[in-house]
Amino acid sequence: MNDALDVALRLLIVFGVFLTFPLIVGQTEHKVMAHMQGRLGPMYAGGFHGWAQLVADGVKFAQKEDVVPTGADRRIFQLAPAVALLPYLLVLLAIPIGPGEGAVGEVIDAGIFFVLAVMGVGVLGSLMAGWASANKFSLLGGLRTAAQLLAYELPMLLAAASVAMAAGTVSLPGILDAFEWWWLPWQIVGAIVFFVAGLAELQRPPFDMPVADSEIIFGAYTEYTGLRFALFLLAEYAGIIVLCGLTTVLFLGGWHGPWGADGLGWVWTLLKTAVLAFLVIWLRVTYPRLREDQLQKLSWTLLVPLSLAQIALTGIVKVVIQ
Amino acid sequence: MAPIPGSGLAKGLAVTLRTMTKKTVTEQYPDVQPDLPPRTRGVIGLFEENCTVCMLCARECPDWCIYIDSHKETIPAATPGGRERSRNVLDRFAIDFSLCMYCGICIEVCPFDALFWSPEFEYAETDIRDLTHERDKLREWMWTVPAPPALDPGAEEPKEIAAARKTAEKLAAAQAAQAAPAESAKPTGPTGPTEPVDPQGGQS
Numbered sequence: 001m002n003d004a005l006d007v008a009l010r011l012l013i014v015f016g017v018f019l020t021f022p023l024i025v026g027q028t029e030h031k032v033m034a035h036m037q038g039r040l041g042p043m044y045a046g047g048f049h050g051w052a053q054l055v056a057d058g059v060k061f062a063q064k065e066d067v068v069p070t071g072a073d074r075r076i077f078q079l080a081p082a083v084a085l086l087p088y089l090l091v092l093l094a095i096p097i098g099p100g101e102g103a104v105g106e107v108i109d110a111g112i113f114f115v116l117a118v119m120g121v122g123v124l125g126s127l128m129a130g131w132a133s134a135n136k137f138s139l140l141g142g143l144r145t146a147a148q149l150l151a152y153e154l155p156m157l158l159a160a161a162s163v164a165m166a167a168g169t170v171s172l173p174g175i176l177d178a179f180e181w182w183w184l185p186w187q188i189v190g191a192i193v194f195f196v197a198g199l200a201e202l203q204r205p206p207f208d209m210p211v212a213d214s215e216i217i218f219g220a221y222t223e224y225t226g227l228r229f230a231l232f233l234l235a236e237y238a239g240i241i242v243l244c245g246l247t248t249v250l251f252l253g254g255w256h257g258p259w260g261a262d263g264l265g266w267v268w269t270l271l272k273t274a275v276l277a278f279l280v281i282w283l284r285v286t287y288p289r290l291r292e293d294q295l296q297k298l299s300w301t302l303l304v305p306l307s308l309a310q311i312a313l314t315g316i317v318k319v320v321i322q
Numbered sequence: 323m324a325p326i327p328g329s330g331l332a333k334g335l336a337v338t339l340r341t342m343t344k345k346t347v348t349e350q351y352p353d354v355q356p357d358l359p360p361r362t363r364g365v366i367g368l369f370e371e372n373c374t375v376c377m378l379c380a381r382e383c384p385d386w387c388i389y390i391d392s393h394k395e396t397i398p399a400a401t402p403g404g405r406e407r408s409r410n411v412l413d414r415f416a417i418d419f420s421l422c423m424y425c426g427i428c429i430e431v432c433p434f435d436a437l438f439w440s441p442e443f444e445y446a447e448t449d450i451r452d453l454t455h456e457r458d459k460l461r462e463w464m465w466t467v468p469a470p471p472a473l474d475p476g477a478e479e480p481k482e483i484a485a486a487r488k489t490a491e492k493l494a495a496a497q498a499a500q501a502a503p504a505e506s507a508k509p510t511g512p513t514g515p516t517e518p519v520d521p522q523g524g525q526s
Contacts, residue, residue, distance in 0.1 A: 036338040040348040286334045 010106070011093075018089050022237030023054050029237075029281045030054075036285040057230075064226035071134035072223065080132060081224070081231035084125025087118045088238035095245045096173045098255050098266035111172035112160050115246060122235065123149045123201060126210065129232070130220035141219015144210035144292060148200055151299035152207075156197035158307035159190040162314045163250045176254045184253065186317060190310040191251035193303050195276070198243040200299070202236060204280060206287035209295055244276035245269070252276075360471040362441035363424045365455075367463035368415055372436035375410035379428035379437060387421035388428060389414060389454075417460060419445070420453040440466040 030053060034041030046052025068077055093106050094115055108114045123145060130142015164170045166187065167178040200207035211219040221232050248254055252272045255265025290298065349356055358364075375392040391414035397407045429437045440463045447453050455463075473480070479487075 032342065035342045035346060038341055038344070038347045040346050040350070043350065282335065282338060286338045287331070 014093050015089070017241075018092050018238060021241045022234055025240050025277050025281075026054050026233075026237050027051065028277070029284075032278065032281045033285050036282070061226050061230035066226050066228065067223075069134060069223050073132040073134070076128050076132035077223075078228070080125050080129035080220075081228040081235070082125075083128055084122055085231050085235040085238065087122040088235060088242050090118050091115050091242045092238070092245070094172060095242070095249060096176060096254065097245075097269040099173075099176070107173060108171070110170050111174075112164055112170045112250075115172070116157060116160060119201070119239075119242065120149070120153060122239065125232075125235065126203070126220045129224065133220065133223040135222050137216045137218075137222045138220050140216050141210045141212075141222070144216075145203065145220060147292070148203065148207065148210055148295065151296050152197040152200040152303070155193050155299060155303035155307040156201065158304070158311060159194035159197065160250060162190040162307070162310045163187060165311065165314050165318060172249055176249060176256070179253045179256055181253070181256070184251075187251050187310070187314070189306055190314075191247065193307045193310065194251065195243070195247050195279075197299070197303055198247065199280065199283070200295070202239040202243060204236070204240070205284040206290050207295060208289055209292050212289060240277055240280050241273070244273045244280065247276055248272040358441045360441075360468060361439060362443075363426060363439050364441040364443040365419070365439075365445060365463050365466075366417055366422070366429065366460065367438045367440045367467050368417075368457060368460035369436045369438060369464050370412060370415065370457055370461055372434045373412055373415065374434055374436075375412050376433065378431050378433065382427050382431045384425060384427065385421045385423055387418040389416040389418070412457070415457040415460060416454050418454040420450050438464065438467040440464075441468065442466045 031041045031049070042050030042053035044050055045056040068074055091114075094108050094111050096107075126145040127142050127149075130138045130140075130145060133139075163175060166183060167175040169175060169178065203210050211221065216222075221229060224232060248269055254269050254272075257265070257268035375390060377390055380386075380388040380390050390412070392410045392412050394408050395411050397409060399406050426439065429439060442463065445453075445455075
């Protein structure tokens, strides 16, 4: 009985994080983006500096009619937002925020495998939406999503493999237990490749060619309204949390930090994740969208070779220090 | 020297970060009134005491948005045997702000200073017909007309003041000329008359 309670509590906490953190990131994006453009951003909803803007947005989305186009593949069309959103919830379960059993939703031995495989499923949601909408823009968006997935999954996996090699384990807490501070310069190239490829996988600007709202009208999401569209948006922001959390765990040492007591490791994890999330927003505000061919070129001619070089470096250093 | 690869990317990041730390340019208008410059073209006020119904404004208006009605009155002679005089009396003066394009030609062309710009701009209506402001409303706007901004430091003297000063100087010279013979009789008098008019007078 106690075990069941424990599991329920863990699931509840992870679910709570899953519901609140994306909103915090979204609100931060509203405000940071506005100030980076010399604006104020939302100021009214909730009274104090528009803190409840996303709550108001959610209420608006919930009120909207749920429309399914007549030509659409009804079941797939309605299922797609859930397929896009749920994988991130599952990944969140496996990310450790502190040392020990108590600070992770579920310890998974093959953590990296699980996390990367499930994250790949999230992109399927966009593909399903793009195909099932029976819309030219959606189809274009879906195809671009597929091309981007193919291009960026590879460097991401290679970069993650490099860390697994360095630690000698594929368990996420195991990697963190083996972490030393000098891994940071050692794996820095892999970290950058992982982060950039992750951004591309989330279709965040500047890699948002598949959803490019100014040319193909949000790509795969063209036909979506109301709650289902909101779920896609939530998936994007949950994806940011997951990507930043994973980068923190794999490359930035998670709960390890230069200062702080033993019990405060989770503060370090959250802090690093928050800084990375800010970086995601910052990159979005700063850079224009990459063209489709530039996007492919960046992956195949830069990120893949870099990640291979990182693996080679990891292997050499590993052999030398043994 | 070739630029370091990626320096452009870093520059871009620096620009957005710097903008984030600066003050925003957003004006929170309904909560905070805008800080309008003098000579803002908000609404046109009519100083009807100055209006002579010369109709110049109505005729120059490019979109014919000024309506003027008047009638002629005869004023009896002021002195016995004198001539009767006639003058125009304003019956209606209206500006249709749904037609007005705020060119300000009527204000420029008015020879009697009867029309003025006011910076007030919050007179939106739910019925387009209410945008035709009749003379009482136009007269009310006059209370919102700000004092004219001060002249630039090196600007030419205003014509009215220049004329007044010239007259005053002429008068002073004539008085001095009259006083001069009387003064010359006394050997220990003041060397000359002091300037009766401040040359800066009227500008302060």
